[in-house]
Amino acid sequence: MFPFGRVDRSIAEDSARTALAAVASFLIARLLRMPEAYWAAISTIIVLQSTLGAALTISWQRFAGTVLGAAAGGLLSTYFRANLAVFGAGVFLLGLICAFLRVRSAYRFAGVTLAITMLIPRDSPAWVAAEHRFVEVSVGIAVGLAITAVWPIQLHGKG
Numbered sequence: 001m002f003p004f005g006r007v008d009r010s011i012a013e014d015s016a017r018t019a020l021a022a023v024a025s026f027l028i029a030r031l032l033r034m035p036e037a038y039w040a041a042i043s044t045i046i047v048l049q050s051t052l053g054a055a056l057t058i059s060w061q062r063f064a065g066t067v068l069g070a071a072a073g074g075l076l077s078t079y080f081r082a083n084l085a086v087f088g089a090g091v092f093l094l095g096l097i098c099a100f101l102r103v104r105s106a107y108r109f110a111g112v113t114l115a116i117t118m119l120i121p122r123d124s125p126a127w128v129a130a131e132h133r134f135v136e137v138s139v140g141i142a143v144g145l146a147i148t149a150v151w152p153i154q155l156h157g158k159g
Contacts (some may be wrong), residue, residue: 018048023141034136042090043140048148055148059141064101065109066137068094068128072110073117077126087118113137 025044029037043062047055072090081088091111098107117130 010028010153014048017147017151017153021045021048021143021147025140028143029136029139032135032139034139036136039133039136040140040143044129044144044147047141047144055145059145061103061106062109062137063081064100064103064142065106065111066113066134067105068097068106069110069113070117070134072097073114073133074127074130076114077118077130082118082126087114090114090118136157 021044022041025040026037029040034040046062047059072094076082076086076090091114094110094114095107098104098110113130113133115132117126120129122129
C-alpha cells in the first residue's frame with residue numbers, strides 16, 4: 001500500500017524520550033542563562049540516538065572535542081585577529097592535537113566547536129562564547145546520558 005515504514009511502540013517511545021530530553025536540556029541551559037541553549041538540545045539528540053555503550057563513547061568524543069575546540073577558539077580569537085587563515089591553522093592544529101592525545105575521533109567535534117567559536121560574529125569576547133559553548137554542550141551530554149541510563153530503549157528493526 002504505502003511506501004512508508006511501520007511505527008511500532010519502541011519507535012514512538014524513543015521519539016517521545018528524545019523530544020522530552022531535548023526540551024529538558026534546552027530549559028536547563030536557559031536556566032543557566034546560556035545564550036545559545038539550542039546547543040544543549042542538539043547535543044542531547046546526538047547522545048540519545050545511540051545505545052548506552054555507544055552513547056558513552058559519543059559523549060566522551062563530543063566532550064573532548066568541545067573542550068579542545070572551545071579552548072582553541074577562545075585562544076586564537078583572543079590573541080590573533082579572527083580570519084580564515086587563523087581558522088584554517090586552528091583546524092589543522094586541532095587535527096594534530098587530537099591525534100597526539102589519542103582522541104582522533106573527537107576531531108570533528110573540535111573542528112565544529114572551533115568554527116562556531118571563531119566564525120560566528122558576536123558582541124562578547126571569544127573566550128566567553130567558548131565558555132558558553134562548553135557549558136551548553138556539557139548540559140546536553142549530561143541530560144542525554146542520564147536519560148539513556150534511566151530510560152533505555154531497544155528499537156526493533158533500527159535503521
